[in-house]
Amino acid sequence: MDKGNVLVIGNSGVGKSTLINAVIGEQRAETSWGTTGTTKKLNIYESEEAPFRVIDTVGFEPSLIKEFRAINAVKKWSKEAAKKGDPEKKINIIWFCVDGTSRKLFEKTIKDLSMATKIWESVPIIVVITKSYSIPERQENIEMVHNAFAKQKTSKNLKAVIPVVASTYVLNETAFAPPEGITELISCTNEYMPEGIKAADTDIFSFKLKRKNVLSQGMIGTATSAGVVVGAVSIPFSDGIVLSALEMGEVTALSKIYDIKQDEKTKKFINSIIEVGTVGAAAKTLISGIKMIPGLNIAGAGLNAVIAGVFVATLGEASKYLFEQIYLGNKTVEDIDWATKITESKFANDTLEKCKKILENINESSDNKSIANMIKAIFNL
């Protein structure tokens, strides 16, 4: 079946490549198209599973109005195909990317992008606010985009404004902005594809599930690295481990990736899992188990760093599984007994073995980064 084409435009550095990576994934094919000798070319990304193709205008600078070379390249790509009777190269949707960290530029960027794409006068536009790290600013940013669009001739083409974080953004040692908006963007894009090339709901569902899995893994990896840093500077853990802000951030972010409704029931559910994975019996047993590993060649800060990192990784793995089951409709956030049992078994099962392997591979001189990398490798993060 034919696939639709999404044209991605936005200033250089706005985050187009990072976005495409999050949407299409690693298992993708990348083909370049463009006249040799110019710096403007197109990169076309597709994967077997992805419901649409994405065309990246590399290094696009819409402020250089007379230099719409990237757009001309898209036109050419499309036109040549039309001549050959190849309907596959039509632009079906345009993603306008604006940088969420520089809202002052929204108006000018939208004006420039509208000018650049005026030849596609009736193609649906989705504005993607990239790098939307700041939650309090999101709603205001969406309104700013709508206001900027109201002044454009193509205002009727605007279908949605979606704030995204395409890759986990680390704010400080315990706080990070997790990936957001990616699967919403996938659904929304498919929704506005013309009939005939629109993917079936079931295909979109399984594609989104895979993306959620990958985004979660990346996020757990980032949280694990943060855990190592916090563990290394904290007091030794004797009676359970509490890195509360970090763990709360990690588990809540995972619940959001799996579209779990953020209400009181979910809060209670999250608190129960965190308790098991911090001060619960399984957590305490694991800590004493680690401390009794024979021939332990690392002590103090290094050992605490490993413990903290392993706990964050294990808690992440457990919660990811739980939220996935809820997302799939197999369980609900009211199944707390089930959730705590699963979490306990994650901590009890092979986690001690994993710790042994990690501790065998590091020593007193290992820095936080190498400790984190070792944990991530063992946990496949």
Ligand SMILES: Nc1nc2c(ncn2[C@@H]2O[C@H](COP(=O)(O)OP(=O)(O)OP(=O)(O)O)[C@@H](O)[C@H]2O)c(=O)[nH]1
């Ligand atoms: N952590 C994080 N970094 C991001 C995100 N989006 C963009 N960045 C960073 O911003 C920088 C620019 O992102 P790119 O994706 O290369 O931007 P681009 O639009 O493809 O740039 P050109 O190819 O030059 O047009 C990179 O350092 C990215 O890592 C995000 O969602 N999270």
Ligand SMILES: [Mg+2]
């Ligand atoms: Mg790029």
